[in-house]
Amino acid sequence: MHKPALPQDETDTFGDQIRIVLVETSHSGNIGAVARAMKNMGLGNLWLVNPSSFPDEASYARSAGASDVLDKATVVASLDEAIADCVVVMGTSARGRKVPWPVIPPPDAAEKASEAAAGGSVAMVFGRENHGLSNDELQRCHYHIHIPSNPDYSSLNLAMAVQVMCYELRMHHLRGLEGGEESPYLKPMTKPGDEGWDVPPAPVSDVEGFFGHLEQVLVDVNFHRRENPRQLMIRLRRLFQRARLDQMEINILRGVLTAVQKAVGATGMGSKSEADKKAAKQEDGHV
Structure with a gap:
């Protein structure tokens, strides 16, 4: 039996306006790991394009309490179906292209996604574990997201790549809340006198x-x-x-x-x- 869903934070980062789209995922355990990464950062709108196997026990086992994200995941046959109603589409890519395409790093992608989400759905698309997105699929994206990993070992696990983007989305969201950098989520606590320190500073x-x-x-x-x-x-x-x-x-x-x-x-x-x-x-x- 898979683990029951853990309580969802009352204030999701973007509701369902930003969707995470996985294309032809080979290993269902990675789908579960992605669901966990999403829920960690307050996202819950998962779309699966022609997965090899879903739903199954492996995906739920790897979700570690994010089974509700899997329960409401949308499964479609093609990328076109997953992005048809989106106003902006972003695709992750580690490869250079013969024809230059708008490429942005994760923090900029989170900012643009957040802005676009005010006007409609935004898709962040992640490719297959072994070779990512095809050229044709990347051409359907308004922006390519490049995660600046180690050039000598640049391949990220699918869930890790999703976690990077979900984290950037979360941070952008928190900075935009009332109080911004003064939010208790973002304020550092490093010395006596900081909010949350248990003992006053010594006089x-x-x-x-x-x-x-x-x-x-x-x-x-x-x-x-x-x-x-x-x-x-x-x-x-x-x-x-x-x-x-x-x-x-x-x-x-x-x-x-x-x-x-x-x-x-x-x-x-x-x-x-x-x-x-x-x-x-x-x-x-x-x-």
């Missing part, structure tokens, strides 16, 4: 307290000499400031330093600040 006072504590520990273990400091603390300061520590990380590091001092029998830094008290808690596992 300067706590960071400075850590540097003082670190220097004292390095003295305690005879690794650092204040009378001949060279550039040790400068470089360590640069290292830790580059890390943009958060409050919890500062507390953990202070706890580690305190444990080192206890292990070597050092007396520490005298009176405890609030940061020192937080650091002491780390030894008890209160992380």
